[in-house]
Amino acid sequence: MPVLEIRDLHTQVGDEPILKGVSLTINPGEFHAIMGPNGSGKSTLAYTLMGHPHYEVTAGDVLVDGESILELEPNERAQKGVFLAFQYPHEIPGVGMSDFLRTARASLTGEEVDILEFHDELEGRLKQIHMDPSFATRALNEGFSGGEKKKAEMVQMAILKPRIAILDETDSGLDVDALKAVAEVVNSMRDGKFSSLIITHYKRILNYVRPDFVHIMVDGRIVRSGGPELADQVEELGYEWVRAEA
Amino acid sequence: MDSADQMTLSGAGLNAGALERLLQSDEPDWLKERRRSAWQAFERLPAPNWRYLDAGRFPLGEVVPFVEGDTAAALALAPDEIRAISEGARSAAGLVVQADNTVQVARLRDDLREQGVILTDMATAVRQHGDLVRRYLFAHGPQPEEHRFLALHAALWTGGFFLYVPKNVEVEEPVYFLQALTRPGAAVLPHNLVVVDQGGSATVYEEQVSEPLGRQPFSGVYTEMHLEANAELQYFLVDRWAHDVTEVSRRHAFVGRDARFSGVTAFFGGGLLHADVCADLIGEGGTSEFLTLILTNQQQHLDIINYNRHVAPHTTGEMNTRQVLRDQSRTTYQGLIIIEQSAPHSQDYLQENALILDDGARADAIPSLEILNDEVAATHGATVGKVDETVLFYLMSRGLSRRTAELLLVEGFFAPLLERVPGDDTRERLMGLVSAKVAG
Numbered sequence: 001m002p003v004l005e006i007r008d009l010h011t012q013v014g015d016e017p018i019l020k021g022v023s024l025t026i027n028p029g030e031f032h033a034i035m036g037p038n039g040s041g042k043s044t045l046a047y048t049l050m051g052h053p054h055y056e057v058t059a060g061d062v063l064v065d066g067e068s069i070l071e072l073e074p075n076e077r078a079q080k081g082v083f084l085a086f087q088y089p090h091e092i093p094g095v096g097m098s099d100f101l102r103t104a105r106a107s108l109t110g111e112e113v114d115i116l117e118f119h120d121e122l123e124g125r126l127k128q129i130h131m132d133p134s135f136a137t138r139a140l141n142e143g144f145s146g147g148e149k150k151k152a153e154m155v156q157m158a159i160l161k162p163r164i165a166i167l168d169e170t171d172s173g174l175d176v177d178a179l180k181a182v183a184e185v186v187n188s189m190r191d192g193k194f195s196s197l198i199i200t201h202y203k204r205i206l207n208y209v210r211p212d213f214v215h216i217m218v219d220g221r222i223v224r225s226g227g228p229e230l231a232d233q234v235e236e237l238g239y240e241w242v243r244a245e246a
Numbered sequence: 247m248d249s250a251d252q253m254t255l256s257g258a259g260l261n262a263g264a265l266e267r268l269l270q271s272d273e274p275d276w277l278k279e280r281r282r283s284a285w286q287a288f289e290r291l292p293a294p295n296w297r298y299l300d301a302g303r304f305p306l307g308e309v310v311p312f313v314e315g316d317t318a319a320a321l322a323l324a325p326d327e328i329r330a331i332s333e334g335a336r337s338a339a340g341l342v343v344q345a346d347n348t349v350q351v352a353r354l355r356d357d358l359r360e361q362g363v364i365l366t367d368m369a370t371a372v373r374q375h376g377d378l379v380r381r382y383l384f385a386h387g388p389q390p391e392e393h394r395f396l397a398l399h400a401a402l403w404t405g406g407f408f409l410y411v412p413k414n415v416e417v418e419e420p421v422y423f424l425q426a427l428t429r430p431g432a433a434v435l436p437h438n439l440v441v442v443d444q445g446g447s448a449t450v451y452e453e454q455v456s457e458p459l460g461r462q463p464f465s466g467v468y469t470e471m472h473l474e475a476n477a478e479l480q481y482f483l484v485d486r487w488a489h490d491v492t493e494v495s496r497r498h499a500f501v502g503r504d505a506r507f508s509g510v511t512a513f514f515g516g517g518l519l520h521a522d523v524c525a526d527l528i529g530e531g532g533t534s535e536f537l538t539l540i541l542t543n544q545q546q547h548l549d550i551i552n553y554n555r556h557v558a559p560h561t562t563g564e565m566n567t568r569q570v571l572r573d574q575s576r577t578t579y580q581g582l583i584i585i586e587q588s589a590p591h592s593q594d595y596l597q598e599n600a601l602i603l604d605d606g607a608r609a610d611a612i613p614s615l616e617i618l619n620d621e622v623a624a625t626h627g628a629t630v631g632k633v634d635e636t637v638l639f640y641l642m643s644r645g646l647s648r649r650t651a652e653l654l655l656v657e658g659f660f661a662p663l664l665e666r667v668p669g670d671d672t673r674e675r676l677m678g679l680v681s682a683k684v685a686g
Contacts, residue, residue: 078645094658
């Protein structure tokens, strides 16, 4: 059974339709990339999957393990294994990253979290992505640089162990070292069951995180799907090429 | 109907009859004279114009003074540490428990008594330490003849505690005062008098607590604190009244030369509450710092006035307030820096921030400055904001329920204030009370 199935999804913000019939199926273990120009609806798709209050679904469905999640609160979607790495993570003053993630882990698993084990795990993940261990006790995202915020999203993903992670332009604004570190964390999650939906403008991240499928999104629809070679064609010919064909 | 109920029905009203009962007691004549004078003022003075709360809403005619309370019930409502002290399982400098009008436990560590520290209920203090009480009672600050509710308090106060710390005596552990309401419709007007003499130091921890009683009780407490030269006083207040309690209260510190006052006040309770939380800096070089935490829900309506009044030169103040509102609750917090002409080279800083969790709640944060001297520095800032739905979404996307996400934001909002609360135990207790109320 697919871990995530999107069926003819239509979304609007206010009166403005943004997604105009998106369908996509992701099976366990698969990595999918969605590429597309600015304003094509990629981030709207990410937010809608997670249940952002500003996005209204007007038609279609989203299923996780065959069950619709559209009526679920964001936290209930997270409990089903959905994770969104935000393009612009919020700063949370006064809430330490470690305390926050421990609370989140307990909410997701319904079990007590062993503090010492957790501390070691978090420190390991921070190290893996080249962040100082002191970030564990700093307020979440507060005063972090743009790159540090993106990396912290990856640390959160690794700690919360979702089954399907949506990366909303996690690569944008990262230098090559940070990009490699992000890729290392994502690749370390691969276990044959973990799936990912990588949303990006550029092919760059896909050089480090190899997708099984690539989809091109234009004007609220997926206009073309294929293998990794599709990303090369976009790189070479630009989005005008698909737009023209569509 | 039990005997307590009969008593409450027979003697209702904060009125001339109540005054008469006090005038027939064996209190010293000077005090009776003050009560008479204050009562005349009360009858003469108009209701105060508080701008944000109708002073006529307090049920002064229906509440019943001088009601005997249930000390066991009071201790059952107390925090663990106070109960442990009352049972002798935990050390403290002293403990006073007031249940309604009954002041039943007054403990003081023997070694402090030997150093001249006095801790007793006020009724005993006016008889045994009349000169000291007379010297300090209403010695500074607003006078009963000027303010209607202060006049009412000065005429009818009973109960409360007296703490005297002699020169250069350091009282390291806190002195605790627990005030509980245990009878429906009871009126209590304790007067707490704290005097820290030159070079002395003390910590006073005051907590007020009740369970819903049906008929609205009333508290008119005044905690009056005097710091002589070089004295130091750390004051805590934790308000946990049930929502049927009405209160018109005053906490006022008078800070002498080079003395240091620090007040941490946490308002969680009370249905209808007007509180003045103030310091007068009357000696050169004195400092006063307030940290105020306000957390309301349901239909609570709190009106709080907080000021530092600089009278002497080279005095320093700071006020930091954070309030969080749920449901349909309403708060007004008026922070005020007053610098008199007599107080050059003084400085003060006022910051007030409010976070609103629900659409029905309303907070007003009103900072003001009254500066009568040019050679001073005074700054202030205020914000009132609603919780950001997109931030909640971010937290919930990690698996947190809305309540838990809100709680994290509230804890984060209070964190800069709580980090400055002295004492790990008190800080953790305040965090626990915040969590319980937000989660509740």
